[in-house]
Amino acid sequence: xxxxxxxxxxxxxxxxxxxxLDLHVELNRAHLRESLERSLxxxxxxxxxxxxxxxxxxxxxxxxxxxxxxxxxEAYAQLVAEGWLTARQGSGTRVALHPAxxxxxxxxxxxxxxxxxxxxxxxxxxxxxxxxxxWLSSARSALMRAPADVFGYGDGRGRPELxxxxxxxLARARGVRVSADSxxxxxxxxxxxxxxxxxxxxxxxxxxxxxxxxxxxxxxxLAGTGLAVRGLRVDDHGARPEGLEGLDAVLxxxxxxxxxxxxxxxxxxxxxxxxxxxxxxxxxxxxYDGEFRYDRRAVGAMQALSPELVVYAGxxxxxxxxxxxxxxxxxxxxxxGPVLEQRLLTDLHTGALDQLxxxxxxxSGRYDRHVRRARLSYRxxxxxxxxxxxxxxPDMALRGLPAGLHAVLELPESxxxxxxxxxxxxxxxxxxGLGSYAMAPDASPPALVVGYGTPPAHAYTSALARLCTTLxxxx
Amino acid sequence: xxxxxxxxxxxxxxxxxxxxLDLHVELNRAHLRESLERSLxxxxxxxxxxxxxxxxxxxxxxxxxxxxxxxxxEAYAQLVAEGWLTARQGSGTRVALHPAxxxxxxxxxxxxxxxxxxxxxxxxxxxxxxxxxxWLSSARSALMRAPADVFGYGDGRGRPELxxxxxxxLARARGVRVSADSxxxxxxxxxxxxxxxxxxxxxxxxxxxxxxxxxxxxxxxLAGTGLAVRGLRVDDHGARPEGLEGLDAVLxxxxxxxxxxxxxxxxxxxxxxxxxxxxxxxxxxxxYDGEFRYDRRAVGAMQALSPELVVYAGxxxxxxxxxxxxxxxxxxxxxxGPVLEQRLLTDLHTGALDQLxxxxxxxSGRYDRHVRRARLSYRxxxxxxxxxxxxxxPDMALRGLPAGLHAVLELPESxxxxxxxxxxxxxxxxxxGLGSYAMAPDASPPALVVGYGTPPAHAYTSALARLCTTLxxxx
Numbered sequence: 001x002x003x004x005x006x007x008x009x010x011x012x013x014x015x016x017x018x019x020x021l022d023l024h025v026e027l028n029r030a031h032l033r034e035s036l037e038r039s040l041x042x043x044x045x046x047x048x049x050x051x052x053x054x055x056x057x058x059x060x061x062x063x064x065x066x067x068x069x070x071x072x073x074e075a076y077a078q079l080v081a082e083g084w085l086t087a088r089q090g091s092g093t094r095v096a097l098h099p100a101x102x103x104x105x106x107x108x109x110x111x112x113x114x115x116x117x118x119x120x121x122x123x124x125x126x127x128x129x130x131x132x133x134x135w136l137s138s139a140r141s142a143l144m145r146a147p148a149d150v151f152g153y154g155d156g157r158g159r160p161e162l163x164x165x166x167x168x169x170l171a172r173a174r175g176v177r178v179s180a181d182s183x184x185x186x187x188x189x190x191x192x193x194x195x196x197x198x199x200x201x202x203x204x205x206x207x208x209x210x211x212x213x214x215x216x217x218x219x220x221x222l223a224g225t226g227l228a229v230r231g232l233r234v235d236d237h238g239a240r241p242e243g244l245e246g247l248d249a250v251l252x253x254x255x256x257x258x259x260x261x262x263x264x265x266x267x268x269x270x271x272x273x274x275x276x277x278x279x280x281x282x283x284x285x286x287x288y289d290g291e292f293r294y295d296r297r298a299v300g301a302m303q304a305l306s307p308e309l310v311v312y313a314g315x316x317x318x319x320x321x322x323x324x325x326x327x328x329x330x331x332x333x334x335x336x337g338p339v340l341e342q343r344l345l346t347d348l349h350t351g352a353l354d355q356l357x358x359x360x361x362x363x364s365g366r367y368d369r370h371v372r373r374a375r376l377s378y379r380x381x382x383x384x385x386x387x388x389x390x391x392x393x394p395d396m397a398l399r400g401l402p403a404g405l406h407a408v409l410e411l412p413e414s415x416x417x418x419x420x421x422x423x424x425x426x427x428x429x430x431x432x433g434l435g436s437y438a439m440a441p442d443a444s445p446p447a448l449v450v451g452y453g454t455p456p457a458h459a460y461t462s463a464l465a466r467l468c469t470t471l472x473x474x475x
Numbered sequence: 476x477x478x479x480x481x482x483x484x485x486x487x488x489x490x491x492x493x494x495x496l497d498l499h500v501e502l503n504r505a506h507l508r509e510s511l512e513r514s515l516x517x518x519x520x521x522x523x524x525x526x527x528x529x530x531x532x533x534x535x536x537x538x539x540x541x542x543x544x545x546x547x548x549e550a551y552a553q554l555v556a557e558g559w560l561t562a563r564q565g566s567g568t569r570v571a572l573h574p575a576x577x578x579x580x581x582x583x584x585x586x587x588x589x590x591x592x593x594x595x596x597x598x599x600x601x602x603x604x605x606x607x608x609x610w611l612s613s614a615r616s617a618l619m620r621a622p623a624d625v626f627g628y629g630d631g632r633g634r635p636e637l638x639x640x641x642x643x644x645l646a647r648a649r650g651v652r653v654s655a656d657s658x659x660x661x662x663x664x665x666x667x668x669x670x671x672x673x674x675x676x677x678x679x680x681x682x683x684x685x686x687x688x689x690x691x692x693x694x695x696x697l698a699g700t701g702l703a704v705r706g707l708r709v710d711d712h713g714a715r716p717e718g719l720e721g722l723d724a725v726l727x728x729x730x731x732x733x734x735x736x737x738x739x740x741x742x743x744x745x746x747x748x749x750x751x752x753x754x755x756x757x758x759x760x761x762x763y764d765g766e767f768r769y770d771r772r773a774v775g776a777m778q779a780l781s782p783e784l785v786v787y788a789g790x791x792x793x794x795x796x797x798x799x800x801x802x803x804x805x806x807x808x809x810x811x812g813p814v815l816e817q818r819l820l821t822d823l824h825t826g827a828l829d830q831l832x833x834x835x836x837x838x839s840g841r842y843d844r845h846v847r848r849a850r851l852s853y854r855x856x857x858x859x860x861x862x863x864x865x866x867x868x869p870d871m872a873l874r875g876l877p878a879g880l881h882a883v884l885e886l887p888e889s890x891x892x893x894x895x896x897x898x899x900x901x902x903x904x905x906x907x908g909l910g911s912y913a914m915a916p917d918a919s920p921p922a923l924v925v926g927y928g929t930p931p932a933h934a935y936t937s938a939l940a941r942l943c944t945t946l947x948x949x950x
């Protein structure tokens with residue numbers, strides 16, 4: 001029996017979420033984590049926090065409650081494990097769409113994350129389109145021919161076979177100025193960002209600029225390396241080259257701003273490179289979906305302007321699958337050593353077999369064919385999104401370039417993002433508001449970031465229908 | 476033309492290496508890295524530092540020269556890339572055994588690391604024995620049956636299929652008390668150690684104890700997380716449970732101390748667990764080669780004494796291949812959240828396809844069969860090492876349990892490790908002295924740590940012959 005005195009605190013976390021979020025948390029100071037878990041569990045069970053509702057970041061809630069951040073993080077992790085909450089890259093911790101029942105939650109700590117029936121959240125490719133057979137063929141060719149040293153400890157930059165294949169591909173497909181020696185294979189873009197941030201920090205770097213809208217996880221990864229993270233305003237021409245004083249680096253999405261969907265203006269590219277040249281800073285170009293441009297006006301990598309000032313970062317997460325955890329950096333020579341030093345202090349290098357398979361996948365032409373197929377498929381999905389909205393909701397406007405896996409859909413001024421997201425969740429459709437990506441609360445009109453990559457092909461029509469019904473309800 | 480004034484400094488780095496190492500370095504303060512690179516390159520080219528010679532750690536040399544550590548690390552990385560130096564996990568930076576010629580060095584920045592013809596250094600399995608066909612079969616079964624969510628972003632703990640397979644295997648083969656929920660799949664043991672160190676640090680941990688002899692990289696990884704690293708003396712009964720005050724964790728190799736080869740005494744295991752219980756500290760059990768014991772007296776995991784106080788860490792690096800980058804932690808419940816929090820800020824999770832393949836490899840019984848084959852093969856190698864030494868050098872003694880992939884070979888009192896290593900290098904045989912693993916200079920008699928895992932089967936006889944010839948030369 002729990003005899004410690006109870007402290008009650010009611011907290012409202014309005015400064016963070018778009019909608020006010022009222023969390024009633026009972027904390028037993030002698031058993032902080034357990035009581036926090038219990039309170040959060042009850043909040044979800046009772047329906048006080050509805051399906052899909054966004055929880056405050058662990059740092060924020062910890063500050064409000066006056067407890068260690070880890071206490072909150074552990075409680076969140078436990079409730080995710082139990083199926084009450086879901087945690088997803090870039091979109092924070094949320095109440096699960098189909099929270100586990102009490103029976104399930106009591107016994108199992110590792111239930112699978114509940115999945116909405118339809119999902120139009122951005123940031124994910126269609127994982128059902130992964131080319132399993134072709135990948136396996138590449139794995140077979142690569143593994144049977146591999147030199148034995150593949151199985152030993154390897155170079156922190158990655159396998160030479162993959163670095164050479166990527167160098168050729170990136171020069172050809174994205175206009176990157178690259179030799180194999182400047183490529184570092186990473187286990188996903190977030191690791192690439194962590195390595196860069198840590199290397200800059202170890203060199204004495206203090207602050208990094210990020211676009212005012214972007215993945216929260218990327219900001220957290222950079223902050224986790226000890227760098228201060230400052231926002232750069234984004235307008236219709238991309239990030240504004242203002243307020244750069246004191247920054248050691250800026251992280252940009254020049255080809256297709258995430259999530260706003262604009263391209264970085266050529267004049268600004270030049271300005272930013274000049275700034276880097278004059279201050280010794282670096283520009284980090286996150287080319288997360290550069291392969292997917294649908295209007296035959298693909299913009300080459302900004303890195304080509306100045307390979308010694310711009311770090312190019314690419315990934316297989318959008319073209320193939322996030323589960324592969326394969327990404328790549330093209331580094332200025334002066335950063336290769338510092339990045340490898342960080343690598344040596346963490347995971348040494350990315351798994352060699354996937355690297356060899358990817359090299360073979362590229363060299364055999366399968367990667368190009370797969371990217372072409374995927375581009376056509378996503379282009380059609382985008383066209384259908386545009387056509388469906390034009391037919392059913394002609395007053396609603398899509399913003400952003402014809403590119404990538406997402407578009408910004410403006411909501412009527414009278415709507416709130418949280419309300420639309422909640423209504424969609426009730427229909428089994430997962431949506432994401434633009435506000436989820438804002439670094440600070442801003443005055444942007446309400447909007448959704450619609451990702452058309454996620455649903456498998458057979459579910460796309462139904463997902464669009466639910467989207468339109470949800471939106472029409474408000475009108 | 477370089478017009479900056481030159482500063483000359485002669486440094487001797489005797490406090491660090493077993494042999495005194497005299498580095499003559501000319502530094503141009505305006506072009507620090509370039510001039511350091513040039514000096515080091517000339518030192519190797521001229522033969523002033525012989526093949527196999529150990530360079531001081533970058534931190535030490537940086538301190539001696541009064542330059543940033545990164546400057547030294549970058550210079551080392553550049554010379555490794557050029558083939559003049561080699562860097563290998565746990566054994567520091569060395570002069571390459573076959574340094575690249577000037578022509579090769581001038582043009583190529585990424586030449587492969589020169590490899591000695593024969594290699595009896597410890598820490599590596601026989602990579603030529605990797606079961607390629609069986610691994611591919613497992614990959615095919617796993618990938619063709621995989622649910623689509625394998626290709627998406629996943630749980631930071633790893634795939635449920637692999638966690639379940641590992642839990643069953645570890646309980647059965649190593650006596651670990653484990654459920655799938657407490658398993659976290661990592662990208663190699665060094666990442667596991669980084670995650671643990673970072674999680675402890677984030678919780679307010681300050682210091683970790685390590686065995687006085689061990690992999691330098693492990694100490695560096697822990698230090699990199701911000702923890703102070705203190706040594707625990709090791710004797711014939713393993714690490715001594717002394718000087719534990721103020722430690723938040725200890726990293727141990729209970730089954731088979733690396734590199735000294737002893738087992739941790741049962742009484743000491745209990746003492747250490749009691750210490751952890753009374754202070755809130757954790758014991759980290761590095762079970763790197765627990766599968767390989769040759770006398771049918773395998774010791775179960777220390778973790779079973781107290782799963783809430785002992786973290787169990789295992790790896791596929793010795794049983795299968797380091798290049799896979801697959802390892803696993805079995806965590807006390809209170810550490811799962813903090814470790815996942817660190818994971819979320821770096822690489823999210825280990826690549827899913829290798830995880831699924833490994834799960835299938837275990838579940839199909841292939842892993843057990845492979846481990847049995849490998850155990851028999853390494854046991855025979857060890858027996859041959861013992862027999863060859865007994866025949867050719869009957870005065871020399873091998874120390875350590877009949878286990879794992881290495882043994883300690885005592886040298887005559889009059890010998891120095893550096894001299895024996897250099898003589899072996901001249902014969903194309905790579906050896907490693909015990910001193911390379913010492914945390915601080917100590918008074919241990921000179922010895923080699925002989926690894927019999929590395930040579931492919933066809934080269935083992937020649938490697939042993941060269942070892943004996945090298946050793947006989949001194950006698």
